[in-house]
Amino acid sequence: xxxxxxxxxxxxxxxxLVVRPAIASxxxxxxxxxxxxxxxxxxxxxxxxxQGTFFGSAAYVAGWLLKHYAIxxxxxxxxxxxxxxxxxxxxxxxCVQRSGLYFIMLTFALNQLFYFVAYQWTSVTGxxxxxxxxxxxxxxxxxxxxxxxxxxxxxxxxxxSLWIMRRIVExxxxxxLQAIRENEVRAEAVGxxxxxxxxxxxxxxxxxxxxxxVLYAMLFGIVPLEAIGFVTSGNVVFATLIGGSGSxxxxxxxxxxxxxxxxxxxTLWARWPLLLGVAFVIVVLFFRGGVVEAWxxxxxxxxxxxxxxxxxx
Amino acid sequence: xxxxQVAILETDRLTKSFGALAAVSGVSLAIExxxxxxxxxxxxxxxxxxxxxxxxxxxxxxxxxxxxxRDITGTPAHRVPHLGLARSFQRTNVFPAFSLFDNVWVxxxxxxxxxxxxxxRRADRYPEVRERALAALADVGxxxxxxxxxREISHGEQRQLELAIALAAAPRVLLLDEPAAGLSPEETRxxxxxxxxxxxxxxxxxxxxxxxxxxxxxxxxSVMHFGSLIAQGTPGEIQKNPEVRRAYLGGxxx
Amino acid sequence: xxxxxxxxxxxxxxxxLYALMGLGLSLVTGVLNIPNFAxxxxxxxxxxxxxxxxxxxxxxxxxxxxxxxxAALLGLAIEYLGIRRLYAAGHDYQLxxxxxxxxxxxxxxxxxxxxxxxxxxxxxxxRGGVDLGFTFYPKYRLFVMVxxxxxxxxxxxxxxxTRYGAIMRAGIENKEMVSxxxxxxxxxxxxxxxxxxxxxxxxxxxxxxIRGLSPGMGxxxxxxxxxxxxxxxxxxxxxxxAAGLLIGVAQAIVAAHWTEAxxxxxxxxxxxxxxxxxQGLFGIR
Numbered sequence: 001x002x003x004x005x006x007x008x009x010x011x012x013x014x015x016x017l018v019v020r021p022a023i024a025s026x027x028x029x030x031x032x033x034x035x036x037x038x039x040x041x042x043x044x045x046x047x048x049x050x051q052g053t054f055f056g057s058a059a060y061v062a063g064w065l066l067k068h069y070a071i072x073x074x075x076x077x078x079x080x081x082x083x084x085x086x087x088x089x090x091x092x093x094x095c096v097q098r099s100g101l102y103f104i105m106l107t108f109a110l111n112q113l114f115y116f117v118a119y120q121w122t123s124v125t126g127x128x129x130x131x132x133x134x135x136x137x138x139x140x141x142x143x144x145x146x147x148x149x150x151x152x153x154x155x156x157x158x159x160x161s162l163w164i165m166r167r168i169v170e171x172x173x174x175x176x177l178q179a180i181r182e183n184e185v186r187a188e189a190v191g192x193x194x195x196x197x198x199x200x201x202x203x204x205x206x207x208x209x210x211x212x213x214v215l216y217a218m219l220f221g222i223v224p225l226e227a228i229g230f231v232t233s234g235n236v237v238f239a240t241l242i243g244g245s246g247s248x249x250x251x252x253x254x255x256x257x258x259x260x261x262x263x264x265x266x267t268l269w270a271r272w273p274l275l276l277g278v279a280f281v282i283v284v285l286f287f288r289g290g291v292v293e294a295w296x297x298x299x300x301x302x303x304x305x306x307x308x309x310x311x312x313x
Numbered sequence: 314x315x316x317x318q319v320a321i322l323e324t325d326r327l328t329k330s331f332g333a334l335a336a337v338s339g340v341s342l343a344i345e346x347x348x349x350x351x352x353x354x355x356x357x358x359x360x361x362x363x364x365x366x367x368x369x370x371x372x373x374x375x376x377x378x379x380x381x382x383r384d385i386t387g388t389p390a391h392r393v394p395h396l397g398l399a400r401s402f403q404r405t406n407v408f409p410a411f412s413l414f415d416n417v418w419v420x421x422x423x424x425x426x427x428x429x430x431x432x433x434r435r436a437d438r439y440p441e442v443r444e445r446a447l448a449a450l451a452d453v454g455x456x457x458x459x460x461x462x463x464r465e466i467s468h469g470e471q472r473q474l475e476l477a478i479a480l481a482a483a484p485r486v487l488l489l490d491e492p493a494a495g496l497s498p499e500e501t502r503x504x505x506x507x508x509x510x511x512x513x514x515x516x517x518x519x520x521x522x523x524x525x526x527x528x529x530x531x532x533x534x535s536v537m538h539f540g541s542l543i544a545q546g547t548p549g550e551i552q553k554n555p556e557v558r559r560a561y562l563g564g565x566x567x
Numbered sequence: 568x569x570x571x572x573x574x575x576x577x578x579x580x581x582x583x584l585y586a587l588m589g590l591g592l593s594l595v596t597g598v599l600n601i602p603n604f605a606x607x608x609x610x611x612x613x614x615x616x617x618x619x620x621x622x623x624x625x626x627x628x629x630x631x632x633x634x635x636x637x638a639a640l641l642g643l644a645i646e647y648l649g650i651r652r653l654y655a656a657g658h659d660y661q662l663x664x665x666x667x668x669x670x671x672x673x674x675x676x677x678x679x680x681x682x683x684x685x686x687x688x689x690x691x692x693x694r695g696g697v698d699l700g701f702t703f704y705p706k707y708r709l710f711v712m713v714x715x716x717x718x719x720x721x722x723x724x725x726x727x728x729t730r731y732g733a734i735m736r737a738g739i740e741n742k743e744m745v746s747x748x749x750x751x752x753x754x755x756x757x758x759x760x761x762x763x764x765x766x767x768x769x770x771x772x773x774x775x776x777i778r779g780l781s782p783g784m785g786x787x788x789x790x791x792x793x794x795x796x797x798x799x800x801x802x803x804x805x806x807x808x809a810a811g812l813l814i815g816v817a818q819a820i821v822a823a824h825w826t827e828a829x830x831x832x833x834x835x836x837x838x839x840x841x842x843x844x845x846q847g848l849f850g851i852r
Contacts, residue, residue, distance in 0.1 A: 047602075047659050094838060097845035101801065104602045104658060105793040106841075112790035113834030120827040172422050172439070173432040179419045182408035189368065189406075190482060191394035191423030200432075230786065234666045241659060274674035280667025284660045285652065 004249050008162070011256075012155045019260075021147035022219060027259045028158040029215045034240045034251025035165045036208025041237065042245035043169060044201045045181030046096075047104050049233050050111030051209050053091060054084040056228020057114060058210030059217040060125055063134045066218070073139045076214055077157075084210015085203050087114075092202030096195050099184075111233055118228050130224040134217050144218075154215055161208060166248060168204065177201050209236075231273070234280075235262075242283050320379075321346040321516050322367070322398070322486055327376035329359075329366055336362040338540035339376070344486070349508070349517040351527045354537035355560060360520045361403060363537070364488050367518075368400050369393045380486075394423060399484035401475045403491045403520075407463055413474055414459040417446040420481035449481035453507060469500035476507070486516045493523055505530060528552070536560065569701035574819045576699075580708040581777075582815020583715035584770050588788055589795025589807040590722060591766030597739040597802035598759035602658055604665040605645065607789025608672035609764045613638040613771030614780050615680055618687045627690035631772055638768020639761045646760040651753065669785065676782045684781030693776075711773050718769060722762075723804055735759055739802035787830070794837045798847050806849045813848075 015024040033055060040046040058080040065071045065079060095106045118125045125131055136144040144150045168174055179187040180194050188194045217223045226232060235258060243254025261279065265272045320343035329337040337359045344350045352360050365371040367378060369390040378386045380396055388396065399420075408416050421442045422428075430438075437443065450456045453473040458466060466474070472492060479487055492508070493501045505526050511517060512530070521527050527534060527548070534551045536544040538560040544551060551557055592606045616637045620630035645668060653661050688694065689707040696703040726732035738745050738755050746752045771788075778784070794814060799806025814833045822829035840848065 041659060047662060049602075049662060094841050094845075097841075098797075101596055101600070101602055101658070102797055104662060105797050108604075109790055109793045109797060109834055109837060113831060113838065116830040116834065120831065167435075168432055170435050171430070171432050172428070172434070172436050175415065175419055175422070175436050176431075178410070179408050182410055183406060186402075186406045186408065186478070187419070188391045189370070189394070189400060189402075190420040190478065191391055193389075193391045204432075231670075234663075234670075237659070237666075238663055241663060245659070271674045271678060273670045274678075277667040277670030277674065280663050280670070281649065284656070284664040284667070285649065288656065288660055 008159075008249070008252065012159075016148065016151055019263075021151040023259065023263050025147070025151045025154040025219050026216075026263070027255050028154050029212050029219060030236070030239060030259055031252045031255035032158055032161045032215070033209055033212035033236050034243070034255050035161055035248075036205040036212070037236050038240050038245055038248075038251045039165065039168065039177070039208070040201055040205045041240055042247075042250065043174060043181065044177040044198060046198060046201065047237070048095075048107045048202070048205070049104050049230070049237060050091065050107035050109075051205070051236050052228050052230060052232035053107075053111045053114045054087050054206040054209040055213040055216070055232060055236075056118065056223070057087045058083040058213035059223040059227050060118065060131060062214040063131050063217040063223045064124065066137065067131070067134050070135075070137065073137050073144070073218075076137075076218070077211065080210045080214030081207045082210070084213060085207040088203045088206020088209070089199070092199045092206070096198040096202065108230065108233070111228075111230055115225075115229050118225060125223070125225070128225055130222050131217075132222040134221045134223065136218045136221070150219065154219070157211070157215065161211065162248075162252075165208070169248060173197075173200070235276075238276075238280055238283070242287070319346050320344060321381055322518070323379040324367075325377040325379065327363070327366055327378065328374045329362055329371060330374045335540045337366060337373075340537070340540075340542050341376075342535050342542060342545065344516060344518055345533075346485075346516050347513060348532040349512050349519060349530050351519045351521060351531040351534045352537060353521065353524075353527055353534060357539075358537040359540040360537055361490055362540075364400060364490055364518075364520065367393075367488060368398065394420075394482045394484065397485040398488065399479040399482040399486070400488040401479040401490060401492060403494055405468075405471045405475050407471065407474055407478065409463050412460050412462050413450060413455055413466070413477075414446060416463065416474060417449045417477050417481040418442060420478045421445040421449065421483075424482050445483060446481055449477040452480055452511070453477045454503075469496050469503075472496060472500075472504065473507070480511075484515065486518065487511065488518045490520045491522065492519075493521060493526060501526065570823070571820070573702040573704065574823045575816055576702070576704060576712075577708065578816030578819030579812060580712045580715075580815070581819065582812035583712055583719065584774055584811075585791055585795055585815050586808045586811025587715050587718055587766055587770040588792040589799060589811050590719065590804065591763040591770070592792040593796050593799065593801055593803065593807050594735070594739075594759055594766070595763035596796065598735060599650070599654070599756050600742075601650065601653070601661040602665065603763070604662060604789065605668040605672065606665075606763065606767050606792055607785035607787070608669045609638045609642060609767040609785075610771040610774075610788045610792075611676060611780075611782070611785035612641060612672060613768030614775040614784065615676055615771075616768070617772035617775050618780055619680075621687070621690075631769075634772040635765050635768035638771070639765035642764020642768075643757065643761045645764075646757050650760065651756070654756070669789070673782050673785055676785075680780070680782075682782060684779055684784075686779040687775045689776040707776055711777065714773060715770070718766070719804075719808060722766065726804060731758070736802070791833055794833055798837060798840055800847050800849050803849060806847070809848055 037051050040048050061083045062076045062079045066076050091110045094110065095103055098106060119127055136150060138144060142149055144153060176192055176197055180197060184194050216227065239254035239258035240251045242257055243252065244250035265275055322344040324340055324342055326339045326341050327337060328335060328339055340363060354360055362371065366373050369388050373386060377384055380398065385396060408419065425439060425442050447456060450459055453476050455470060455473055455477060476492055493504050496504060509530055531548050534546065534548055535542055536551060536557050543556050543560060544554045588610060592603060595603050595606065613634050616634035617630045620633050621627045624630060649664055653664055693707040693710050696705050697709060726736055734745065734750055734755060742752060795807055795810045799810035814836055817836050818829055818832050821832040
């Protein structure tokens with residue numbers, strides 16, 4: 001576990017040397033997003049295909065307040081977390097009452113609801129054009145307009161989010177959510193109100209998604225309509241799965257892979273979502289379990305080879 | 314036989330109908346505290362449905378369930394363990410990816426006196442829960458395998474785990490649904506010894522098919538057939554009951 | 568009043584199309600038990616194939632026959648090459664796969680037909696309107712109502728009255744039982760997927776002259792299909808019809824008074840119904 005943390009710290013330090021600070025920030029922001037989604041997907045077994053709802057809603061509300069009311073950064077973060085959690089509460093309440101395929105469809109459909117509201121409410125959201133002109137207010141004399149300064153800010157928040165999520169998954173709540181994933185009937189039979197716990201997971205996931213949304217808005221200075229759309233919802237699920245939903249760090253790895261891929265390819269071809277779709281298809285057909293599992297399979301293979309060479313050698 | 318002891322669990326004309334089919338029909342019985350009360354009957358007699366009604370997974374069509382004299386009819390499934398009723402399942406119903414310890418820990422935590430810090434404290438910082446979980450595993454003889462994952466233990470041990478999960482809830486009444494299902498003769502003997510060891514500490518309601526088990530451990534037996542109670546009494550009385558013989562041997566196969 | 572009735576009629580026409588989409592999705596999802604996010608893309612393909620075929624051959628009716636078959640063929644290919652390998656994979660991977668396909672297909676549409684939406688006129692015989700007394704109603708919409716109605720009826724007859732349809736219904740209920748009866752479950756899945764793709768394709772083909780074509784039409788319709796299934800219930804034919812008509816009519820009425828809300832209203836209706844009846848209109852699962 002410590003090795004993973006060291007690797008992450010190293011990555012945080014080294015990343016801006018390899019890519020632009022803005023891209024580096026985007027990676028950690030998306031990782032925060034993925035952590036929230038994985039609490040639902042990997043730990044609770046809930047496939048929510050509408051996380052863009054909370055990401056985008058938080059971005060719009062916080063962005064609006066930042067732009068028109070010049071609120072300070074910490075307040076903006078609080079708003080982001082709050083809006084993410086609140087919208088997740090509303091959506092989650094409707095969704096956790098159904099299970100399986102219905103749950104997936106409902107999260108998607110409600111995502112569409114929010115999307116169309118954002119699309120039509122052009123006076124506030126800007127509709128298709130998005131909401132530009134979002135500032136990055138300074139705090140304590142630190143000018144966050146400087147991309148490196150903002151990167152440090154984002155990294156610190158990422159580490160804080162990682163720590164919080166780790167506490168959650170190692171807590172009894174984490175165990176209970178996994179029990180629900182393993183056997184919801186039995187979890188209920190031993191005395192847990194599973195609907196309440198699923199809703200709690202949903203709200204926590206929404207809070208993380210909301211934080212990511214605000215940071216995203218401040219990073220790019222704009223909230224694009226896509227932030228609240230189904231493609232964002234799909235991307236974060238993809239990133240989580242490709243990293244490996246079975247571990248805490250999977251979404252972090254997945255964020256790396258996804259942002260790197262999408263940033264490199266999107267500048268090359270306007271039709272790059274097609275390649276994204278192809279990537280999804282290939283990962284599903286050949287790389288299920290994600291990077292984390294592929295790595296552990298590789299490590300196990302290496303172990304076997306080493307052992308057999310010791311025997312023959 | 315008039316109950317001189319307290320009935321801890323009672324049903325009053327409990328009925329569950331699915332459309333025209335009455336799976337459980339007007340079942341009234343009383344379980345006396347500290348006894349082992351078996352429910353037997355041919356397949357399809359409604360025994361598991363009866364358990365489902367008791368644990369709140371099914372809502373009764375009519376009738377009442379009383380626990381300790383209180384009407385608990387309509388209690389949702391997740392609140393039932395908190396009343397003091399725990400159940401094991403006929404088909405092994407555990408948490409597959411967990412270790413044995415985590416399986417019982419989750420059940421024990423549900424009944425923790427304090428859930429403070431549920432999302433924040435580390436799971437191993439609840440000593441009372443940990444003790445209860447280990448005790449449950451010890452009761453069924455699986456304490457040495459606590460850290461093993463479920464997929465590494467045998468079917469017989471899984472049935473023991475199934476029982477341990479129910480014990481971890483520190484119940485007053487245990488509802489055991491065919492705990493010996495799928496066990497070899499030797500495993501069955503071990504299980505019977507286990508159940509005998511639990512008598513007295515818990516009130517036990519047992520559904521079983523294997524007659525030798527029933528006869529050797531039960532204080533009282535209720536016989537169900539086509540959803541209704543057709544006989545009740547001591548093992549000796551039931552063995553001699555002609556209705557029971559007819560239900561098991563004549564016409565409808567067990 | 569006559570305006571209101573006209574709106575209701577509009578709503579019934581689009582509602583029948585929604586029901587058709589929901590029906591196809593319901594079948595696929597019910598039988599195969601996978602989340603099918605490519606269903607909307609098949610709808611879009613059906614529409615674009617119709618437009619191209621009709622322009623190419625100068626014959627709408629021929630195109631109406633060919634386009635859905637093209638969608639069904641595509642559905643067969645998708646099932647055979649991909650979905651078949653994912654039945655045991657878990658909903659997350661199935662979702663990602665079909666979602667990836669949806670992306671590929673919608674981008675492919677842009678590559679082939681361009682990013683800008685355009686319209687497609689109905690065939691000359693169906694242009695113009697019919698005088699219904701209380702309103703002057705577009706002929707094409709009447710045609711769509713009848714055609715969609717016949718398709719729904721045909722699907723119902725297939726499912727209720729034929730042996731293969733009964734197998735499909737059984738497959739929704741209990742797959743193990745079906746395979747125990749000696750039926751090749753894989754063939755069943757392939758057939759169900761192809762049928763679902765066909766229904767999506769023909770819904771798209773019928774829609775093209777009403778709503779025009781745009782690369783995003785698949786996603787919009789996907790969400791609506793999900794609403795129909797969430798309200799009507801998986802595998803529930805009557806549920807799909809009822810739900811489709813409900814949201815179609817609601818949308819038509821709202822759209823006449825508050826155009827901006829016309830997309831949102833469908834989802835708002837769904838949310839409202841689910842608040843009151845979490846199990847959907849017919850309370851299944």
